[in-house]
Amino acid sequence: MNPDLDALKPYPFEKLAALKAGVTPPGHLSHIPLTIGEPQHAPFEAALDTLVAHRHGMARYPATAGTAELRGAIAAWATRRFGLGDLDPATQVLPVNGTREAIFAFVQAALDRSRPAKVAVPNPFYQIYEGATLLAGGQPLYLDCRAETGFRADIEAVPAATWREVQIVFVCSPGNPTGAVTPLSEFERLIALADEHDFLIASDECYSELYLDEAAPPPGLLEACARLGRHDYRRCLVFHSLSKRSNLPGLRSGFVAGDAALIAAFKRYRTYHGCAMSLPIQHASITAWSDEAHVRANRDAYRETFAAVTDILAPVMSFPAPEASFYLWPAVPGGDDEAFARALYAEQNVSVLPGSYMGRPASDDGMGRPGQDGTNPGAGRVRLALVAETAATREAAQRIRRFIENFIERGSAC
Ligand SMILES: Cc1ncc(COP(=O)(O)O)c(C=O)c1O
Structure with a gap:
């Protein structure tokens, strides 16, 4: 087997299972998991109806490019949402089976192993960025996201010599696990660096539709391009998904959009890889990308949960004010x-x-640089996924608060 498989790190949930092994929680309390980032709100019913209505499409092989109707619905959504002016559905959009497989596959398709192949990832991060890099023969470059830099990567701390070895920069905005949102000015700076040092920007925006302030939707990478008049979206690709937006993680539906040259090469890769989206799923996806009312209702539900949980936890834990995503990132x-x-x-x-x-x-990547002290920037914090209905999440927050109050009373370490 490919020896690079051995370089893959244990998944966070494997480590968690090991940590909890041998612990018996109190039997009178039901278990409340705040661990997995899987939406628990109801899936968008109209999309499921469409899926069933088009079930006979399973009798046909789908094309890698998807149907013109799906690409059109995606381009219309992205253009509306990010004020793009234009996005060509024929050449600048490609449906994918969720962002996870697309992120993984894109790195395999994009990385040139014949020269230094660093991939910059926010740290802490969604583990697929790292695994995709290792399996493609690249080296992750961990960019710490700490409180001092608004829980975003400090791109100014990376020396020019290091940038020159970077082929792909991952952005995750809104961020998992931090919830931090990348502002347009930072996307613009990254685009300038990409031009200067010839790297690609892969912006994972799968949480972009889950935000708390209805008047302040998180900006995106293509939006930054459009504002610069860069309508070819050169060097830039965004990754979007219906998993969180429409509570359809099992549908496995998303898209990539941006630079037509990258999309063409990625489509070629995917044709061999064999990961076209089935026709019923394409139809269901058109229904989901064409409706905003269900997404607003979804945001309303998260807003209620966040308000309840932050009220309960703010007196006993410190965390960045949540703006977007469904995570809270408190210090313990x-x-x-x-x-x-x-x-x-x-x-x-x-x-x-x-x-x-x-x-x-950060020292794990072997590349010392200023601003990173070599410690794990995730240490000392926990990720709370506020995905369950408000009542269950509120109950979890109350238990966490009780636990901390007892902890303070005992005056002892956990
Ligand atoms: C940051 C991030 N990117 C991508 C994904 C993958 O989502 P999906 O493949 O369902 O679109 C997740 C899932 O939790 C995530 O947290």
Whole structure:
């Protein structure tokens, strides 16, 4: 087998299972998991109806490019949402089976192994960026996202010599796990750096539709391009998904959009890879990309949950003010995220993900640079996925608060 498989790191949930092994939580409390980023709100019913109505499309092989109708619906949505002016559905859009497979596959298609192949990833991060890089024969470059830099990567700290070895920069906005939103000015700066040092920007925007302020939707990379008059979206690709927007993670539907040359090469790769989207799913996706009312209702539900949880937790934990995504990223009292997660589970039967499981000590990439002290930037925090209905999430927050109050009273480490 490919020896690069051995370079893959254990998935955060494997580590969590090991951490909880042997712990027996109190039987009188039901288990509340705040660990997995899987939406629990109801899926968009109209899309499911469309899926069923078009079930006989399963009798046909779909094309890698998807139908013109689907690409048209996606281009219309992206143009509306990000004020693009134009996005050519024929050459600048490609449907994919969710952002996870697209992110993974894009790195395999894009990385040139004949020269230094660094891939810059935010740190902490969604593990697929790293795994895709390792399997494509590249080297991850971990860019710490800490409180001091608004939980976004400090791109100014990367020396020019390092940028020259970078082939792809991943942005995750809104961020998992931090919820941080990349402003347009930062996208613009990254585009300038991409031109200067000849790298590609892959912007994972799968949480872009889950934001708390209805008047302030998170900006996107293509929006930044459009504002610069860069309608060819050169070097830029965005990744979008129906998983969070429409509560349809099982549909496996998303798209990539941007630079036509990148899309053409990626489509060629995908034709061999064999990952075309089935026709019923394409039809269901058209229904979902064409409706905003269900997405607004989804945001309303998250807003209610966030308000309840932040009210309960703010007196006992510090966290960045949530703007978007469905995660809260609090610092834990005592500073040991693993001990906190284990003891919380043992005392309150609530599961949370230690932040260090989603990050790496930046020194792991072997490239020293200013502004990074070599510690894991996820350490000392936990990720709370606020995906369940408000009542269950509120109950979890109350238990976390009780746990911390007991902890403070005991005056001892977890
Ligand atoms: C940052 C990020 N990107 C991509 C994905 C993959 O989502 P999907 O493949 O369902 O579009 C996830 C899923 O949790 C995620 O958190």
